[in-house]
Amino acid sequence: MKEKLSVILGVGISVCVFFTLAFYLMAKDSIELFDIVSIFIILILVISSSYIIWDRLKNLKVGLPVQDERLKLVGYKAGYIAFIAAIWSAVGSNMGSIILFDQELRGGLVTAAVVLISGIVFMVSYLYYFKKGN
């Protein structure tokens, strides 16, 4: 029951994120470079999470657990790497903006960068260890 609930919740969140992105794009008059980068990262997150949900559904259908000790370890490792990425992106995004564009990022943009960068690092490292084994 708990496993089914987690899959349903994952599908729900992915659909919500996708529709939010669609509404945001429809409401926007002009799309800037920052928007394109953000949309690209969000799309990668939605696609990779959909793949993970699909994989879990596949296991659920044949009566196998959606998560076992190996996947828990994979989650811990990916979470650790994403945590480090979050810390560095909080510092690095502002520093990068000053070096490249000679201006500081607003607080909201730094938060967005931290969330997007740590999110994508989590997904990439999760999928890497997911396919690697140990």
Place this chain on the structure above:
Amino acid sequence: MKTRIKEFRARYNLTQEDLARKVGVRRETIVFLEKGKYNPSLKLAYDVAQVLNTTIDELFIFNE
């Protein structure tokens, strides 16, 4: 680390999915175990050995 899981599985005519179901893990975990790409916890190693009617010592070959 090498394992003899495939050999024992064949002896009892079990598929990877059957073994996964019996020990309560995903099929991919059994695949990685057989390839020696995943070091299982002591509990999982014990469970696999129990299902295959053998011991951990016989199932897993530890290289120095």
